[in-house]
Amino acid sequence: MSNIEVRTIPYGSKAFKDFLHFPWEIYKNDPHWVPPLLLDVKNIFNPKKNPFFEHSSLEILGAYQNNKMVGRLVVGENTASNHYRNENVSFFGFFESADDSNVAKALFEKALEWSKNKGCKTLRGPFNLTFHDDCGLLVEGFDSDPYIMMSYNRPYYDQLIQGASLHQVMDAYAFYGTADDIMTDPLLQISDHVKKELNPVVRQINLKQGFLEDVYVALDMVNESLEGHWATYPMTKKEIAYKANDLKKIVIPELCFFVEVQGKPVGFSLTIPNLNEALKKANGRLFPFGLLKILWHARKIKSLMSFQLGMVKEYQKSGLGAFCYVEIWKRAKALGYVEGEGGRVFANNPRMLQAAKLLGLKPYKTYRWYEKEI
Structure with missing residues (x-):
């Protein structure tokens, strides 16, 4: 009989410190794991810093065997998402576990x-x-490091989650390509046609003046592009500001821009350096030498994450997306970047799947979501 005990972990407690450090136990021999910055993870759960807690709640869980942590899980209710999507859903996340089905079952039973x-x-x-x-x-693509803001986990987690009676509900794909792969003839032809027909103007984001106002405009476009898509919902203004503050530290103005037609912003593109190339060297800590390692290795980053592309409805089928991608990679090559990832294209989004093929990108990682009726 299993002797797994699941405990609630208060934020800031000694057990919370164990929760933060537990992934190092799971991934200590994994060459592709990129340790998160401990301070960043800690701040995610800080009710005084993360505006998520202004509308939603969660509980942090730890699984223990013989008084040693063997698994962890967070369960919560995102009321902003539920209200927008007219759902009554709880979520789980931050799952880590030893390769033991009893651990996963105990955590999910508590959730x-x-x-x-x-x-x-x-x-x-x-x-x-x-x-x-x-x-x-x-669930597929464990032979390379994850890009920034993308998940990585042990291959056996899929089996553990399904063993806890959750079933697959959605898949998404990450696509990879080099700068040369992406500049396909069809893409260039569409981009040239758009330039002749619409005469689009590119305006780089200004990190010093009006940055947050630009972010609000950009997110409106992204929300319009994602409207009706699986699991998405608009962030509050405070949540946008919270995330924008972090993004501002790594944004390259040449790769973050609006597309304007007849003087009005109709599209937005954000591509960021794959900071995971540098973060891996810090081993989760900024001090005493982690920050220096990040700054040193950040100079050598050669890969990019295509993070967001938003377009107002009127122009979503105009070909402006192709124009944006050509513009991104012209600028990226000039800056010395040679490869990139387009992440999280959902299986039920045929338009974006087709766009990835048009770009010459290859699917190389698969991500999965699960659910269980209560």
């Missing part, structure tokens, strides 16, 4: 109990904490 007490009808995840954060479970 289901918490969800039931909240009146939720479905448990779904992983989301760390939201759709707009690192989310999804990697």
